[in-house]
Amino acid sequence: MSETVVSVKNLNKSFKGFQALEDVSFTVFKNDVFGFLGPNGAGKSTSLRCMLSLITPDSGEIEIFGQSLHKNRHEVLSNIGSIIEKPDFYKYLSAYKNLEIMARISGKKVSKSEIEDIIQFVGLEGREKSKFKTFSHGMKQRLGIAQALMHGPDLIILDEPTTGLDPQGIVDIRELIQKLSKEQGKTVILSSHQLSEIEMIANRLVIINKGKSIIEGNVDELLNSSQMIVKFIVDDPNNFVKLLEKEFSDITGLSIKGNEIEFEVARQLIPLINSFMVKMKLNISAIEQKRKLEDYFIKMVQN
Amino acid sequence: MLLRNTYNELIKILAKPRSYIGFLALTVLIAVILLAMKADGQNFISFVTSSFEQTLSFNGLILNGNLIAFIILQMLIVHVPLLVALVTGDLVSGEAAMGTLRMMGTKPIKRSSFLLSKFLAGAIYTFFLTLWLAFLSLIVGQMMFGTGDLIVLNSDGLVIIPESDIMWRYGLAFCLAYLSLLSIATMSICFSVFSDNSIGPIVSTMAVIILFTIIGTLDVPTFDAIQPFLITTHMASWRSLFEIPVPNSDIIYSVIILVVHIIGFTLIALWRFNKKDINT
Numbered sequence: 001m002s003e004t005v006v007s008v009k010n011l012n013k014s015f016k017g018f019q020a021l022e023d024v025s026f027t028v029f030k031n032d033v034f035g036f037l038g039p040n041g042a043g044k045s046t047s048l049r050c051m052l053s054l055i056t057p058d059s060g061e062i063e064i065f066g067q068s069l070h071k072n073r074h075e076v077l078s079n080i081g082s083i084i085e086k087p088d089f090y091k092y093l094s095a096y097k098n099l100e101i102m103a104r105i106s107g108k109k110v111s112k113s114e115i116e117d118i119i120q121f122v123g124l125e126g127r128e129k130s131k132f133k134t135f136s137h138g139m140k141q142r143l144g145i146a147q148a149l150m151h152g153p154d155l156i157i158l159d160e161p162t163t164g165l166d167p168q169g170i171v172d173i174r175e176l177i178q179k180l181s182k183e184q185g186k187t188v189i190l191s192s193h194q195l196s197e198i199e200m201i202a203n204r205l206v207i208i209n210k211g212k213s214i215i216e217g218n219v220d221e222l223l224n225s226s227q228m229i230v231k232f233i234v235d236d237p238n239n240f241v242k243l244l245e246k247e248f249s250d251i252t253g254l255s256i257k258g259n260e261i262e263f264e265v266a267r268q269l270i271p272l273i274n275s276f277m278v279k280m281k282l283n284i285s286a287i288e289q290k291r292k293l294e295d296y297f298i299k300m301v302q303n
Numbered sequence: 304m305l306l307r308n309t310y311n312e313l314i315k316i317l318a319k320p321r322s323y324i325g326f327l328a329l330t331v332l333i334a335v336i337l338l339a340m341k342a343d344g345q346n347f348i349s350f351v352t353s354s355f356e357q358t359l360s361f362n363g364l365i366l367n368g369n370l371i372a373f374i375i376l377q378m379l380i381v382h383v384p385l386l387v388a389l390v391t392g393d394l395v396s397g398e399a400a401m402g403t404l405r406m407m408g409t410k411p412i413k414r415s416s417f418l419l420s421k422f423l424a425g426a427i428y429t430f431f432l433t434l435w436l437a438f439l440s441l442i443v444g445q446m447m448f449g450t451g452d453l454i455v456l457n458s459d460g461l462v463i464i465p466e467s468d469i470m471w472r473y474g475l476a477f478c479l480a481y482l483s484l485l486s487i488a489t490m491s492i493c494f495s496v497f498s499d500n501s502i503g504p505i506v507s508t509m510a511v512i513i514l515f516t517i518i519g520t521l522d523v524p525t526f527d528a529i530q531p532f533l534i535t536t537h538m539a540s541w542r543s544l545f546e547i548p549v550p551n552s553d554i555i556y557s558v559i560i561l562v563v564h565i566i567g568f569t570l571i572a573l574w575r576f577n578k579k580d581i582n583t
């Protein structure tokens with residue numbers, strides 16, 4: 001059994017009558033790259049802000065490293081590095097001065113050489129004396145990551161870390177997160193509204209929508225479960241459906257829109273259905289398959 | 304952590320261009336007054352003393368550095384608060400607007416320590432601004448106009464303070480001026496905690512000073528009960544030090560009122576900041 005790093009139970013928060021979080025619960029284990037997935041406004045940032053004591057929840061429990069955040073704020077935050085929403089620094093100060101300021105209150109002793117090392121690690125060497133206001137978005141993000149990592153925290157919380165980055169910047173951040181998890185044994189929580197991003201980086205996830213945690217679990221199990229949603233585009237849909245219902249019993253959620261027939265079925269049945277229909281001389285012009293959770297997430301975002 | 308963050312706050316204040324506006328404005332204003340006095344000071348003095356010339360004869364260096372410092376203090380003490388609020392009113396709300404409050408809020412520093420370090424940094428800034436005011440008005444004034452006895456006109460008439468009896472009064476006067484400015488600084492930081500934009504607290508501080516000054520000057524019986532408790536009433540208490548004898552009880556009362564305001568604003572700010580959700 002993996003060691004629990006974060007345990008959030010029944011978190012509730014409302015702002016002037018608006019229920020931003022409703023009984024949000026999830027668990028993050030050591031070494032997880034934990035995806036916090038949800039559409040914009042779902043409550044991801046609010047949950048993360050609660051975990052960093054930026055906002056006080058109305059009720060619920062947050063335990064990090066086995067300690068109550070409320071009772072041991074100083075000890076808990078000393079071991080967390082984070083970027084919430086976007087990295088904002090003092091624009092009239094240099095990158096180095098900004099890091100020095102953050103280091104002084106990081107709860108751990110950070111030497112000058114450690115600051116220089118982290119600047120090098122995020123690829124900002126040569127620009128450390130430049131004022132923050134002259135930085136591009138990508139450079140700001142790198143500086144944000146530098147301040148999150150420089151005191152050597154075990155838990156790193158990144159709120160939509162790839163937003164606004166160019167394709168290379170996105171790849172760099174993904175590689176960095178995987179490096180932090182695999183090579184340095186850090187636990188990473190990252191939020192995103194893109195399923196593909198979470199799928200690429202995270203090993204576990206929780207989906208949040210309208211302030212509620214909908215589903216939590218292993219990314220592979222949740223996304224690549226055997227149940228699929230498949231769409232056949234055929235010339236004779238009525239005949240197709242008649243044969244389908246006669247020969248295959250494990251079909252659910254059947255719907256017909258013109259030449260398109262959509263239904264839920266086990267992954268291994270899709271090629272059998274295809275070959276059967278071909279044998280029955282039915283013309284199939286396309287087959288599209290979606291994973292059930294992916295379909296659910298897309299519908300959730302569309303709503 | 305408190306001292307480490309106070310150091311951080313001082314670095315931020317030093318790096319912000321607006322922190323120098325106060326020093327620059329004081330320098331320009333006092334330079335203008337000094338040059339005007341150098342050019343036309345005798346006429347100004349003659350105008351003031353003319354009403355007494357039938358009964359008194361004035362000899363010696365009346366227009367001296369001590370008088371110049373008194374005139375400058377009297378002219379500027381209501382304007383310097385704006386220069387203080389320009390920096391202190393921005394200390395919390397400016398960070399909220401910039402987004403850095405969010406970054407700082409995730410660090411393992413107690414919110415009380417974070418806010419108190421801002422108060423300390425604001426107090427240090429105010430101290431140096433007061434020191435600069437003292438240097439320009441008194442030291443530069445004495446260098447340009449020399450020293451001599453101080454003739455002060457107040458509601459009871461003329462008070463003549465011998466040269467040897469002046470400097471301790473100025474020392475205490477600038478301490479009282481500092482205490483007044485500190486109460487304004489804590490008020491603006493307190494307003495700053497309630498706001499997420501940098502202009503609001505500065506404008507609010509000035510609005511309160513203007514409102515209190517108007518209430519303090521209006522001779523309306525309704526306001527008589529509250530006038531003794533207003534900050535602005537006690538911002539002019541430094542003048543009492545240039546009376547003979549010095550009304551010690553009045554000065555102590557002013558100090559108490561100003562200190563109560565400083566403590567009150569600090570406690571309100573701490574209470575609010577500890578509860579504040581950082582949503583910016």
